[in-house]
Amino acid sequence: MEEVRTRFPPSPSGYLHIGGARTAIFNWLFAQKTGGKLILRIEDTDAERSSEESIRGIIESLKWLSITWDEGPYFQSQFINEHVAAAQKLIQLGHAYKCFCTKEELDKKREEARKKKSALQYDGTCRRLTSEEISKKEAAGMPYTVRLKVPRGKGSVLFEDMVYGFIEKKYEDIEDFVIVRSNGRPLYVLSNAVDDIRDRITHVIRGQDGLANTPKQILIYRALGAPIPRFAHMSLTLDPKKAKISKRTHGELVAVHFYKEHGFLPWAFVNYLALLGWSTSDSREIFSKEDLIEAFSLEGISRANAIFDVRKDDPKFFTDPKAISINTHYLRNLPVEEIEPYVRAELEKAGMWDPDFEGMKRDWFLHTVDVIRSRYHVTTDFVTLGRPYFSEDYPVEPKALEKNILKHEGLKAWFPILADRLEALKTFTAEEAEHVIREMAEEFEIKAGILINGIRAAVTGLAKGPGLFDVLIAVGQRRVVERLRKAVTFF
């Protein structure tokens, strides 16, 4: 059996956005699943819009997602000669012709067609040129484009898309489209097909926006006498207003790096993206890398477009709630060691990393991460909500201060006593601490909750968090005592 070869061909005109990432992921999954290869090809022929920086960004994002490719990156711009040569071959073969119509003439014709409300196709003027006429125009130095000679008559292009099924397009609905500009530079339809032929791509997996262009490309393959690859078009990703997501209107919110910066675990993000427009019949949603590759199949791709439920300015969700929930799932359920590097990266970025966290304090560090992550959604929470555990410089929430400390004046007297008693503990365990605190509540005839919530606020500055006794262990005896003593200054 022939080896499967897929490709991801981003054009480097900006960052990698979620639509592109999804395309890359599906190509990668299919290659992995079939034991095939993924080729990375940078389609940088539009020099105006391409940039080195963009290429770096895209590659960085792919690496972050841990999408690996087997060949490339190749650069389309290095093969322009091949594209032009292919066009020349097509002219020689009689499958393409030179068109001397000017842009102005074409625009005029198109405008007229628009007025008459008829299809605005090229009328084939230059297709009918005699060789003498062509030579004359060429001799006169007239610029020309190259158009593919689409078969005329009753037939049609028929192909079976692996997602959408049989697609048929009549020849009469396909115009003699341009494949080379008048300045001699090839067009995307041509370059892309020629590159895919050279790279021996067997499966073209791309967005549904390529569906309408597929018949044209098939015509190019045929004219060039090249084997036609299998096509699989995937539904598009739309925004909540059903508009195609774009860098322009959504900015960073649709950029892969945005999710890296906002505390997403890369695999969680891949998992979420895989679920946008793809599913299994058992509706499973959480997949390890191995499971996902195992479960993946093109049949599971849905034909209807999916909405990326981004919520701009939503106070509760900074992005699609489902994406967050999947991230939360991984953040809380993965072995702590696996999220350790991500937490470390956040702490380092915030200047809160202590080398001892990977040395003598590692057990404490892992345990603390394990305790506090149960309430977190993104890794950045470790440096915001997690501050009191890793730093002495943490804010006190006004609400926590108000509700859990100031509201109970007795705490002013109780905090120092608690500090003394906790300090006196020889073995500082959750059980011992709980015993001390509950006993004291009984002694002073108050609800334990008053002490517990007060201590939480005093020790972490927060009104919410893990069970207090776990918090005490994580913060540690010395710091707990210190913070309790300092808390009297709040009153």
Added chain:
RNA sequence: GGUCCCAUCGUCUAGCGGUCUAGGAUACUGGCCUCUCACGCCAGAGACACGGGUUCGAUUCCCGUUGGGACUACCA
């Protein structure tokens, strides 16, 4: 305008003629748990766009309508 594609809860989706009083997830609401907030557990609300066929029977097949999307460039 032309061509093509699509249409199940707010969102992601299962469903491939009877198993559907339509399942899961997420989000939402209520309850339990409880030292707070989560988690977890239980419960609730929430969808087959519409109209015709075909069929003994349509969410499922066909046609139309409506709605949405893509393509239609000497952009990639």
